[in-house]
Every structure is written in C-alpha cells, then in structure tokens.
Amino acid sequence: xxxxxxxxxxxxxxxxxxxxxxxxxxxxxxxxxxxxxxxxxxxxxxxxxxxxxxxxxxxxxxxxxxxxxxxxxxxxxxxxxxxxxxxxxxxxxxxxxxxxxxxxxxxxxxxxxxxxxxxxxxxxxxxxxxxxxxxxxxxxxxxxxxxxxxxxxxxxxxxxxxxxxxxxxxxxxxxxxxxxxxxxxxxxxxxxxxxxxxxxxxxxxxxxxxxxxxxxxxxxxxxxxxxxxxxxxxx
Numbered sequence: 001x002x003x004x005x006x007x008x009x010x011x012x013x014x015x016x017x018x019x020x021x022x023x024x025x026x027x028x029x030x031x032x033x034x035x036x037x038x039x040x041x042x043x044x045x046x047x048x049x050x051x052x053x054x055x056x057x058x059x060x061x062x063x064x065x066x067x068x069x070x071x072x073x074x075x076x077x078x079x080x081x082x083x084x085x086x087x088x089x090x091x092x093x094x095x096x097x098x099x100x101x102x103x104x105x106x107x108x109x110x111x112x113x114x115x116x117x118x119x120x121x122x123x124x125x126x127x128x129x130x131x132x133x134x135x136x137x138x139x140x141x142x143x144x145x146x147x148x149x150x151x152x153x154x155x156x157x158x159x160x161x162x163x164x165x166x167x168x169x170x171x172x173x174x175x176x177x178x179x180x181x182x183x184x185x186x187x188x189x190x191x192x193x194x195x196x197x198x199x200x201x202x203x204x205x206x207x208x209x210x211x212x213x214x215x216x217x218x219x220x221x222x223x224x225x226x227x228x229x230x231x232x233x234x235x
Contacts (some may be wrong), residue, residue: 003164007144009116012087014071018148018164019171021116026146028139038100040109040175043090043221045077047167050213054078054082059214062086063076073110079104091221097100108137109110116141153181155196156189166202173197176217204208 049055120138173193183189199207
C-alpha cells in the first residue's frame with residue numbers, strides 16, 4: 001500500500017511504520033515513554049501482511065501466503081506469527097512481554113534507519129542515558145511529518161480516503177488514537193473514523209477488505225490491550 005498523498009521521504013513506509021510515524025510530534029520534540037503500543041503496531045503489520053497475501057486467514061490460524069514479504073519488519077512479524085503454527089490464540093504473545101517490546105524497538109529502528117528520526121540521549125542524574133524500547137527519539141523530517149499528519153487529518157475532517165488513508169484511519173479508530181491527530185472537531189472525526197472502520201466512505205473494494213480482513217484482525221490483536229502513545233508525548 002503506497003499512496004501518492006504521502007510526503008516523498010515517507011512514501012515507502014510499511015503500515016506499522018506509518019502508524020508510528022503519523023502519531024509523532026510535529027515539532028520534533030524528543031518522545032518519552034511508551035506503555036503498550038505494541039498491539040497497535042502488530043495489528044498494522046498483520047493487516048498489511050494479509051492484504052499483500054503474505055499471510056492467509058485459515059480460520060483459527062494464519063498460514064503463509066503466496067507472496068513473500070520483502071519488508072524486514074513485516075517479514076519478522078510473519079515469522080513470529082507462523083513459528084508456533086500460526087494460531088490466532090497465540091497472538092497475545094506477539095504484543096506482550098519481550099516480543100512486544102521488540103516490536104516497538106524494531107519499528108522505531110526502521111524510522112531511524114530511514115533517516116526520519118534519530119535517537120535523543122537523555123540525562124539522568126547528570127549522566128547520558130538511552131532508554132530501552134527506543135523511546136527517546138527525535139523526529140528529524142518534521143516537514144514530512146507535518147504533511148503526512150495533515151493528510152490523515154484531512155480524511156478525519158471529511159476528505160475522501162484512498163486505500164492507505166482508509167487503513168490508517170481504521171487502525172486509529174480501533175486503537176483510540178483519533179484525537180492524537182488533532183482534528184478540527186474531535187467528535188466529528190471520531191464518528192467519521194468509526195464509519196470508515198465500518199466500510200463507509202471508502203473506495204469500492206476497500207470496504208470488503210475492511211470487513212473481511214482488517215477489522216477482525218485489529219479487534220483480535222487489540223482485544224485485551226489498551227493502545228497508547230507510539231511516537232507521541234506531552235513531555
């Protein structure tokens with residue numbers, strides 16, 4: 001899924017990277033702590049893997065699809081899901097404990113590798129400290145971030161979505177992150193995101209993808225989780 005609406009530096013982001021990216025601080029401030037964003041990132045990765053036919057939904061399990069993932073982050077998620085037989089009942093392990101922490105770190109590492117963000121050391125009791133999970137990042141491409149957030153915000157405010165922005169909106173809705181995009185009217189934006197997540201206001205065919213793959217996958221991953229800030233902080 002690659003939209004022409006995105007800024008040039010971010011056009012090749014995978015969906016989990018995109019979710020983390022659009023939740024960034026537009027002024028480039030260092031971001032601070034995460035608690036449980038792993039569920040939202042894993043859900044985004046599974047959505048893209050399913051839409052790309054790299055994973056197939058086989059009822060109670062996922063199985064490998066005919067298209068091999070080429071993105072390293074997506075490949076890592078697919079391997080982790082399939083390693084134990086692809087049981088959906090095991091998805092909780094992908095978002096809790098060490099695996100979830102690795103998902104956060106790997107996603108942030110990809111943003112750093114792409115030059116979109118860089119690590120921001122912090123001083124603790126006078127010493128430089130690099131927090132775990134890669135949480136101390138500073139957005140480098142602030143102009144690109146401002147542009148990309150505006151693209152998503154426009155959809156929340158009423159613009160027609162394409163495939164990319166529809167999927168991002170679905171994830172923001174299920175992850176309860178619509179407010180983080182600073183829409184003009186939060187209540188209207190929340191209602192519009194809910195409608196898009198139900199398959200309304202989207203191009204033909206995308207509504208079927210949302211109904212068949214996206215919403216059930218997101219709901220399964222986020223069912224027992226509270227998705228919180230990824231690249232956003234008030235500190």
